[in-house]
Amino acid sequence: MTNSGDRRARASQKRRRLTAAAARVLHAQGTERTTLADIAREADVPVGNVYYHFRTKDELVRAALTEHRAHLDGLTGRLDRLPGPRARLKGLVEEWIAQRETAARHGCPTGTLAVELGKRADGTLEGEAGAVIRHLLDWAAEQFRALRLPAPDDLALTLVSAYQGMSLLANALRDPDVMSREGARLLHWLDSLQPADG
Amino acid sequence: MTNSGDRRARASQKRRRLTAAAARVLHAQGTERTTLADIAREADVPVGNVYYHFRTKDELVRAALTEHRAHLDGLTGRLDRLPGPRARLKGLVEEWIAQRETAARHGCPTGTLAVELGKRADGTLEGEAGAVIRHLLDWAAEQFRALRLPAPDDLALTLVSAYQGMSLLANALRDPDVMSREGARLLHWLDSLQPADG
DNA sequence: GTCTATATCTCGATAGAC
DNA sequence: GTCTATCGAGATATAGAC
Numbered sequence: 001m002t003n004s005g006d007r008r009a010r011a012s013q014k015r016r017r018l019t020a021a022a023a024r025v026l027h028a029q030g031t032e033r034t035t036l037a038d039i040a041r042e043a044d045v046p047v048g049n050v051y052y053h054f055r056t057k058d059e060l061v062r063a064a065l066t067e068h069r070a071h072l073d074g075l076t077g078r079l080d081r082l083p084g085p086r087a088r089l090k091g092l093v094e095e096w097i098a099q100r101e102t103a104a105r106h107g108c109p110t111g112t113l114a115v116e117l118g119k120r121a122d123g124t125l126e127g128e129a130g131a132v133i134r135h136l137l138d139w140a141a142e143q144f145r146a147l148r149l150p151a152p153d154d155l156a157l158t159l160v161s162a163y164q165g166m167s168l169l170a171n172a173l174r175d176p177d178v179m180s181r182e183g184a185r186l187l188h189w190l191d192s193l194q195p196a197d198g
Numbered sequence: 199m200t201n202s203g204d205r206r207a208r209a210s211q212k213r214r215r216l217t218a219a220a221a222r223v224l225h226a227q228g229t230e231r232t233t234l235a236d237i238a239r240e241a242d243v244p245v246g247n248v249y250y251h252f253r254t255k256d257e258l259v260r261a262a263l264t265e266h267r268a269h270l271d272g273l274t275g276r277l278d279r280l281p282g283p284r285a286r287l288k289g290l291v292e293e294w295i296a297q298r299e300t301a302a303r304h305g306c307p308t309g310t311l312a313v314e315l316g317k318r319a320d321g322t323l324e325g326e327a328g329a330v331i332r333h334l335l336d337w338a339a340e341q342f343r344a345l346r347l348p349a350p351d352d353l354a355l356t357l358v359s360a361y362q363g364m365s366l367l368a369n370a371l372r373d374p375d376v377m378s379r380e381g382a383r384l385l386h387w388l389d390s391l392q393p394a395d396g
Numbered sequence: 397g398t399c400t401a402t403a404t405c406t407c408g409a410t411a412g413a414c
Numbered sequence: 415g416t417c418t419a420t421c422g423a424g425a426t427a428t429a430g431a432c
Binding site for chain 1: 313361
């Protein structure tokens with residue numbers, strides 16, 4: 001039992017290494033240009049061995065998406081401890097600004113992945129990236145609702161849409177300042193929002 | 199001379215067919231998943247014949263980008279005839295809303311292409327999509343400047359960034375309503391903008 | 397359980413007949 | 415100028431030795 005437990009632990013540790021490597025490399029190179037060899041090298045695992053842990057390349061893409069989802073959950077979890085919904089939303093925007101160099105280099109991990117998956121003719125993994133984005137939309141809408149603002153879903157759409165837009169432009173123009181400029185505007189916008197009933 | 203003119207005309211007509219086909223197919227399937235056979239089929243040109251008109255696949259990608267740039271020039275040219283910069287900017291947003299079904303299916307042609315090209319390790323065609331986006335940024339900034347608004351470049355960034363964001367979300371969520379909702383907000387925003395000096 | 401070797405496939409690009 | 419046949423690179427996935 002200890003032996004089998006060790007084996008399982010070792011196996012799942014390699015699985016975790018592969019998952020983390022997949023998230024990093026797929027973000028930087030995209031799904032289509034990334035080979036299994038790229039991911040295996042990054043994870044320090046022999047190429048052929050990958051198939052012991054993942055049956056197909058798409059399973060690795062799915063694992064990367066789960067990783068991004070977990071990262072997002074961690075972030076919103078930390079933000080939830082901040083006092084008040086407005087501080088939480090502003091904390092989110094500040095996090096985006098802090099990640100400006102990464103955004104300029106590779107864009108939003110989930111957003112760029114959603115673009116790539118959207119180009120697939122077969123419906124493979126379609127909407128899986130969208131589900132992660134929707135999760136962020138729901139969290140943001142919850143904060144706007146707590147602020148007693150009208151149409152919280154629309155406000156969440158505006159916020160997340162702004163993030164995806166500024167990430168795409170920062171990436172396309174290779175200019176992290178895009179994140180700073182739009183981020184500053186969003187912070188100001190969040191400060192200006194007042195409940196309908198005063 | 200008539201003969202050589204005919205030949206050239208026929209050749210450039212096939213070149214135009216290939217360019218238009220490339221723009222359509224690359225938008226729908228992305229650069230990586232699109233094969234030369236796909237483009238040749240769409241243009242009704244034999245596969246091997248493509249290389250008579252374009253030396254590499256990347257030349258076709260570049261041609262598609264030029265096509266998008268020409269399409270954008272046509273649009274801004276028509277908008278320039280509208281009376282007043284505010285009407286021109288609102289006309290742009292209305293065009294985005296009108297294209298909502300396409301945006302939900304395939305995203306913004308230039309934006310999604312910029313994402314894909316951004317994933318390349320070599321710098322091939324890097325920034326070429328960014329140049330098209332920058333062209334739109336410049337046009338929008340010119341309108342905001344004509345409205346005598348402060349920081350016209352920031353306003354242009356906000357507008358174009360919002361467009362890319364709503365296109366990405368409409369595509370990721372497969373929901374054209376995203377375009378309508380965000381588009382309506384942008385129209386309202388444009389109406390609300392007032393010059394600093396009254 | 398781990399890794400090597402390789403089968404198989406697809407695509408970009410080329411050579412050369414017509 | 416037009417098209418066919420095919421090469422060669424590089425990828426995923428598998429078979430099987432250890």
